[in-house]
Structure formats: structure tokens, C-alpha cells
Amino acid sequence: MDAIWEIIQTIVLFFLLLFGGGEDTAQQALVTPPPLSEGSYIQVHYIDVGQADAALVICDGESMLIDGGNVGDSDVIYTYLDKLSMDELDYMVCTHAHEDHVGGLSGALTYAAVETAFCPVTDYDSKAFTNFKTNLANQGVDITVPDVGDSFTLGSALVTVLSCDSENEDPNATSIVLRIDHGETSFLFTGDAEQQTEQEILDAGFDVSATVLKVGHHGSSTSTGYQWLYEVDPDYAVISVGKGNSYGHPHEEVLSRLSDAGVTVYRTDQRGDIVCTGNGTTVSFATAK
Numbered sequence: 001m002d003a004i005w006e007i008i009q010t011i012v013l014f015f016l017l018l019f020g021g022g023e024d025t026a027q028q029a030l031v032t033p034p035p036l037s038e039g040s041y042i043q044v045h046y047i048d049v050g051q052a053d054a055a056l057v058i059c060d061g062e063s064m065l066i067d068g069g070n071v072g073d074s075d076v077i078y079t080y081l082d083k084l085s086m087d088e089l090d091y092m093v094c095t096h097a098h099e100d101h102v103g104g105l106s107g108a109l110t111y112a113a114v115e116t117a118f119c120p121v122t123d124y125d126s127k128a129f130t131n132f133k134t135n136l137a138n139q140g141v142d143i144t145v146p147d148v149g150d151s152f153t154l155g156s157a158l159v160t161v162l163s164c165d166s167e168n169e170d171p172n173a174t175s176i177v178l179r180i181d182h183g184e185t186s187f188l189f190t191g192d193a194e195q196q197t198e199q200e201i202l203d204a205g206f207d208v209s210a211t212v213l214k215v216g217h218h219g220s221s222t223s224t225g226y227q228w229l230y231e232v233d234p235d236y237a238v239i240s241v242g243k244g245n246s247y248g249h250p251h252e253e254v255l256s257r258l259s260d261a262g263v264t265v266y267r268t269d270q271r272g273d274i275v276c277t278g279n280g281t282t283v284s285f286a287t288a289k
């Protein structure tokens, strides 16, 4: 009789696992940010890499580098990490394969040991991307392609993947879009995602409201649509952009949309490195210039 009961239990368990009940529960449990630890703080360094993107997020001693600027910015990233003695990175995110995002990650990989590396693609035909992959391989790290809705903790902060469209032929549209929740404050990182991706994120029903928005695609008018901005409703926006760039970034339309929405804007071309520090309730900014 006992043997039959054991068989029935095994079959029930098998079907539960097969239809993913356990996995859903685990993911939902993570959707609520963990309680802030005593004295918890988050620091986001929007590193000035000219017409490119790089941001270092540190929360309660855990760290994540999101993009690394152009190949020529490898030294900048190396020096920045060295200055903070940040020789271990829990996460590295390459939002998409364009050089102005992946290029300088090789500089980071020369200085720091990386635990987990996220990217929407595992191959891309460019020297910058090949070097990125080689540098990761030298550390024994494979690229992880995240799923939309994945979440993980960074100290007391919760990081959620809002978009990652690996199959898209336009590299900008593959961009990994991240939301970071820290207490009552939140930060959005949008890579070079454009308005179609913004719409898809809204259609998927994600909460996008954020204290600080890293403006998509260096302030190009192809990003930061009205509805997106209305839903994000940020207090602050950061634009990573190079002085006198040939694209005319940031575009006037985007600056006026941000101004209409009453958003305080910080630009790396005007301020250099921009550091935002938050305690879970409020955030403050310090800039190099």
C-alpha cells in the first residue's frame, strides 16, 4: 500500500514540475523588493564616456556595470573601477551589441572579475563584440540571455528585466531594459530602446514609474515618446551624450518633452560624470562639472 502511495506522490510531483507551478511561485516571490537593510544605500554612477553609455550601480556592496562605452573608453572604465577598487562585479550588462555600449566592457573585464554577464545576443559580427566575448571566456563566463520578467537582487535592490528582444534584427530594439527598485525609489535603464519597445513594455503591463530615467538612445527623438514619459513620470532624467556629436543628440523634441513634464535633466556632455545616491526614500545628485 505504501509503495502505491509513493508512486502516486511521485506522479503528482512530476506533473507539478512539468507544468512549471514551482517556477512561477519562485518568480512571483521575487517581484516584491526585499526589505531595506539598516543603512542601505544605492549609488548610480553615470560615467561620462562621450557619445556612448556606461553606468555603474552599487547597492549594499554588490555591483552591476551596465554598458562600457566605446572601445576607446576602455581606459576610462578601467580607471573608474580602479578608483573605487571595484575589482569584483556581480553583474555585467551589455544592453545591446553596438560598439558604443559593448566596446569599453573589455576595459572592465581587464580590471574586474565578473560573476554573471547579460546580453540580448551571444554573437555579433564586430571586433568589439568578439573582444568582449573573448575577455569573458578568459574568466570562464558565458553570456546569459535573460528572459523578460526575470528578476534578481542587488543588495537590497530588486532588478527586473522589462525588455530583451534577442530575435529583433535592429540591435537597438534588442536592448535589455532594466528597472531597479530600491525602497520607495526606482531607476530605469533603457539602452538604445526606441518607441516601439517602450510601447511593448507598456502593453505588457509593467510598472515603469521611476524616480530617475536614463533617457533612451542618447536623447534621440526616436525614443522617450509622450506616453512612455507620462507613465514613467520621472523626477530626474540622465542623458548620456557626447558634446557636438554628429547625430544632433539630444534632440530638441526630447528636451522639450522632458521640460514639459517638469523633469530635472542631467547631461554627461555638460556635467561629466554624474553620481546619484539614494537611501530608499530620496535621491541626490553630484556631478563632476
Ligand SMILES: [Zn+2]
Binding pocket: 052, 053, 098, 100, 101, 192, 217, 218
Ligand atoms: Zn548607443
Ligand SMILES: [Zn+2]
Binding pocket: 096, 098, 171, 172, 192
Ligand atoms: Zn545602439
